[in-house]
Amino acid sequence: MKRLIRLRVNGEPVETAVPANRTLLELLRDDLGLTGAKEGCGEGDCGACTVLLDGLPVSSCLVLALQAEGREVLTVEGLAQDGQLDLLQQAFVEEGGVQCGFCTPGMLLAAKSLLDAKPNPSEAEIRAAISGNLCRCTGYQKIVESVRRAADLRRAARRGP
Amino acid sequence: MRLPMFEYAEAKSAAEACGMLADAGPDAALIAGGTDLLVRMKRGLERPARVVSIRRLRGGLPAVARDGARLALHPLATMAELAADPLLEHACGNVAAGARAVGSPLVRNLATLGGNLASARPCADTAPPLLSWDARVRLQSASGEHSVPLDDFFTGPGASALRRDELLTAVEIELPAGSSGSAFLKLGQRAALEIAIASAAVRLTLDRPGGTILAARVALGSVAPVPLRARAAEDLLLGRVPNEDLIREAGEAAAREARPIDDLRASAAYRREMVAVLVRRALTAALERAGGGR
Numbered sequence: 001m002k003r004l005i006r007l008r009v010n011g012e013p014v015e016t017a018v019p020a021n022r023t024l025l026e027l028l029r030d031d032l033g034l035t036g037a038k039e040g041c042g043e044g045d046c047g048a049c050t051v052l053l054d055g056l057p058v059s060s061c062l063v064l065a066l067q068a069e070g071r072e073v074l075t076v077e078g079l080a081q082d083g084q085l086d087l088l089q090q091a092f093v094e095e096g097g098v099q100c101g102f103c104t105p106g107m108l109l110a111a112k113s114l115l116d117a118k119p120n121p122s123e124a125e126i127r128a129a130i131s132g133n134l135c136r137c138t139g140y141q142k143i144v145e146s147v148r149r150a151a152d153l154r155r156a157a158r159r160g161p
Numbered sequence: 162m163r164l165p166m167f168e169y170a171e172a173k174s175a176a177e178a179c180g181m182l183a184d185a186g187p188d189a190a191l192i193a194g195g196t197d198l199l200v201r202m203k204r205g206l207e208r209p210a211r212v213v214s215i216r217r218l219r220g221g222l223p224a225v226a227r228d229g230a231r232l233a234l235h236p237l238a239t240m241a242e243l244a245a246d247p248l249l250e251h252a253c254g255n256v257a258a259g260a261r262a263v264g265s266p267l268v269r270n271l272a273t274l275g276g277n278l279a280s281a282r283p284c285a286d287t288a289p290p291l292l293s294w295d296a297r298v299r300l301q302s303a304s305g306e307h308s309v310p311l312d313d314f315f316t317g318p319g320a321s322a323l324r325r326d327e328l329l330t331a332v333e334i335e336l337p338a339g340s341s342g343s344a345f346l347k348l349g350q351r352a353a354l355e356i357a358i359a360s361a362a363v364r365l366t367l368d369r370p371g372g373t374i375l376a377a378r379v380a381l382g383s384v385a386p387v388p389l390r391a392r393a394a395e396d397l398l399l400g401r402v403p404n405e406d407l408i409r410e411a412g413e414a415a416a417r418e419a420r421p422i423d424d425l426r427a428s429a430a431y432r433r434e435m436v437a438v439l440v441r442r443a444l445t446a447a448l449e450r451a452g453g454g455r
Contacts (some may be wrong), residue, residue, distance in 0.1 A: 042162035050267055053270070055272060056270040062200070064199070067192070
């Protein structure tokens with residue numbers, strides 16, 4: 001039996017009918033066509049399915065779609081505005097923080113949540129913030145540098161030209 | 162990985178949740194954060210016909226509330242909330258440290274205190290710290306409510322005093338008089354996303370800074386079928402003015418009380434040795450925080 005739920009995804013209201021056993025990740029990928037969040041392990045160990053739920057990074061493979069009712073979801077598709085990359089995405093491109101790309105959407109969202117709360121994080125804080133997101137390509141160094149660079153870009157943008 | 166099908170219901174009050182559990186019988190499961198239940202369902206270890214969500218039962222209540230010497234932790238508080246709670250950090254620092262040690266940031270934003278306790282794993286990171294403060298849990302069913310010392314709550318791996326039709330509705334700590342300090346240490350092969358090889362939570366309460374020990378608690382994780390109080394170690398400390406030798410002896414006593422097993426993470430012998438080290442280090446840190454020491 002399906003149930004009608006309402007939530008906001010990337011700022012847009014969404015109304016959809018889901019069966020009880022649908023996860024938030026399946027709702028995003030299979031029903032809404034938002035394939036940025038990936039299914040890696042499916043058990044909350046890898047972070048490839050990270051989305052922001054009411055501003056906090058969570059493993060969307062461990063959230064029932066029904067439990068996201070009435071809440072705000074941000075996926076990687078919601079980062080770029082008007083065709084312009086978000087400063088975080090820009091920093092990942094410039095610093096080489098992307099290799100195969102499978103972990104990238106999750107890394108970006110975990111990093112966004114960190115920078116929204118702490119505009120000038122230490123390296124230890126960056127590493128802690130992405131400690132639930134596995135990357136098998138980069139060795140993390142370039143990702144940490146990307147987040148560092150994004151923090152600088154954000155602060156520069158806030159000061160204005 | 163797909164979840165098997167089930168019926169889903171959302172309770173609007175604790176009483177309604179209890180009613181739903183009673184009606185649904187043995188095939189019902191509670192879901193709060195979902196980080197334990199959904200993994201078990203995906204692996205086929207659990208297949209409830211009905212899942213009762215209690216996510217709306219938090220209302221606007223804070224993660225931690227203090228009323229005089231009484232501290233109440235909300236079972237629906239997430240690990241992330243507890244990890245960052247200033248009240249908890251100040252009063253019972255090792256509980257906040259335990260919450261910080263669970264899973265990853267992504268899991269801690271979902272996982273709840275009630276879930277960490279109700280799943281009753283010997284490795285549950287909040288259990289030894291809460292044992293060190295003599296925490297009690299309140300259990301509610303359609304037929305009434307009662308309070309159980311956490312020390313009597315765990316009965317085996319995955320087993321507890323919580324009946325299938327009961328809801329864990331509060332975690333309560335009565336803060337002791339005197340000068341207290343606490344610590345929690347977790348040993349794993351990595352710093353994040355790790356299940357403890359062994360853990361130790363301790364709490365020392367001194368009659369005054371630099372004084373004698375009024376109360377000592379030593380609790381261990383991942384070295385017995387349940388989160389375990391090391392009572393011989395506690396007895397050794399009681400009434401003494403702590404020093405390095407005493408702390409070392411207490412660590413060794415705790416190691417003798419551990420009942421570890423060999424598994425894929427570590428051997429029983431290694432775990433036992435590490436208990437002595439973890440307890441010694443935790444007691445040293447707790448003593449300093451209690452205002453004791455040289």
